[in-house]
Amino acid sequence: MKLLRNLFFKNVLKIFTGTFLAQLIMLAGMPIITRIYEKETIGLYALFISTIGITSSFASLAYDNTIVLPKKDKHAFVLLKITLTSAFVMSCLIGLVLKVPIGFFDEYREIAFFVAIATFVQVFIISLGYCKIRFNDYNRLSWSKVLRNLVLILLQIGLFYVTPYGMEWGFIVSGLAGVFFLIYKDQKILNGLFSKVSKKSIRKELLKYKEYPKFFCWSNLVLALSAGMPILVFTEYYSLAQVGVYSIALSLIVQPASLISSSIRPVLLSKLAQKKNNNKTIVPIYNKAFVTLMVGSIFISIGIFVFFPPIVEFVFGKDWSQSGVLTRYLIPIFIWYFISIPSSVSMKVYPFQKYAFWYTMVSFVSITSMVLISSYYNFTFHNVVLLYAIASLSFSLINHLLVKRKISIFEKLQIKQVEYDSKIV
Numbered sequence: 001m002k003l004l005r006n007l008f009f010k011n012v013l014k015i016f017t018g019t020f021l022a023q024l025i026m027l028a029g030m031p032i033i034t035r036i037y038e039k040e041t042i043g044l045y046a047l048f049i050s051t052i053g054i055t056s057s058f059a060s061l062a063y064d065n066t067i068v069l070p071k072k073d074k075h076a077f078v079l080l081k082i083t084l085t086s087a088f089v090m091s092c093l094i095g096l097v098l099k100v101p102i103g104f105f106d107e108y109r110e111i112a113f114f115v116a117i118a119t120f121v122q123v124f125i126i127s128l129g130y131c132k133i134r135f136n137d138y139n140r141l142s143w144s145k146v147l148r149n150l151v152l153i154l155l156q157i158g159l160f161y162v163t164p165y166g167m168e169w170g171f172i173v174s175g176l177a178g179v180f181f182l183i184y185k186d187q188k189i190l191n192g193l194f195s196k197v198s199k200k201s202i203r204k205e206l207l208k209y210k211e212y213p214k215f216f217c218w219s220n221l222v223l224a225l226s227a228g229m230p231i232l233v234f235t236e237y238y239s240l241a242q243v244g245v246y247s248i249a250l251s252l253i254v255q256p257a258s259l260i261s262s263s264i265r266p267v268l269l270s271k272l273a274q275k276k277n278n279n280k281t282i283v284p285i286y287n288k289a290f291v292t293l294m295v296g297s298i299f300i301s302i303g304i305f306v307f308f309p310p311i312v313e314f315v316f317g318k319d320w321s322q323s324g325v326l327t328r329y330l331i332p333i334f335i336w337y338f339i340s341i342p343s344s345v346s347m348k349v350y351p352f353q354k355y356a357f358w359y360t361m362v363s364f365v366s367i368t369s370m371v372l373i374s375s376y377y378n379f380t381f382h383n384v385v386l387l388y389a390i391a392s393l394s395f396s397l398i399n400h401l402l403v404k405r406k407i408s409i410f411e412k413l414q415i416k417q418v419e420y421d422s423k424i425v
Contacts, residue, residue: 018142043240077192
């Protein structure tokens with residue numbers, strides 16, 4: 001009962017419940033998707049999703065990350081408008097760029113229209129999610145995921161008989177359903193979206209958070225490139241069918257990981273932001289979260305290694321048995337999803353934008369070089385996947401230690417500054 005009274009765990013439970021149901025819907029629909037769509041079609045959709053992950057990482061210029069930070073709501077809504085304006089302009093530019101007739105964009109040209117629309121929709125959803133986190137409306141945020149996945153699966157199955165791009169249209173329309181659900185009857189957000197904002201207010205917030213587009217935006221982009229990089233590289237060196245097999249395996253690993261991580265991340269972000277605003281240390285929470293997530297992820301990984309391959313073959317059919325095998329190779333990615341939560345959330349709360357940029361740049365270049373070289377020299381597909389997974393986990397562990405050290409240094413300097421200011425007064 002004491003645990004349930006704790007607001008933190010109550011909010012985690014709300015997010016977890018919605019995410020669990022959303023993932024359950026996805027898992028229930030995936031066996032149908034894999035049986036009606038060809039591997040190449042699923043491979044193209046995986047390329048579409050990876051591209052969206054990359055474009056949505058920079059389309060907002062990282063201003064969406066600032067929505068939870070201002071003390072006053074009116075400033076947060078100014079940042080929301082800045083985010084959406086930036087996303088709209090960037091989405092249009094992205095669509096035009098992907099249509100440029102050069103060889104590199106051959107695989108992307110046919111999905112350029114979908115990428116442009118989906119980028120804006122994705123940023124809109126992410127931004128509204130930050131608004132819900134700011135106002136502690138975890139219930140609506142949680143159920144929006146359920147609605148979105150339900151609409152996604154139903155449309156992808158139904159549109160198979162209507163258009164060859166049923167998976168892409170399903171993603172876009174389900175995203176719009178999520179947007180409308182998040183703003184429906186939320187007078188505070190609706191007023192914030194449609195209220196007039198002066199140029200002075202916009203300029204003030206742009207200057208106050210200017211470090212985000214300078215550094216955090218680029219670190220977000222590099223991080224997204226790191227996440228989408230395997231599919232981008234595999235598309236060049238391997239067939240779309242193999243990309244499809246990999247995407248299913250990755251989805252099976254990521255979904256249970258994101259089930260927990262997406263439940264904890266927003267609540268932890270709110271908790272750390274509040275402690276920072278109250279000049280309290282976050283180190284105990286940071287350490288406890290890391291240890292708990294590490295132990296939990298290792299325990300679950302044992303079950304993945306033993307049970308996933310036969311279950312995948314039984315549920316999805318023999319044609320997808322290699323996806324089950326690949327889940328074992330992707331276990332380091334599963335663990336990475338968990339242990340990266342405290343460090344990634346802390347970098348949004350503290351002014352570590354420059355560090356985040358350089359860390360993500362170094363890790364991206366290192367991991368990408370490893371994957372490119374191993375693919376170029378004809379390493380087996382499975383071994384390339386394993387190298388990528390191990391490298392990602394290793395860099396995450398290093399990042400955790402570095403961020404912990406930076407937090408301790410920052411808080412010590414903050415204490416000294418408070419003591420100095422009190423002496424002056």
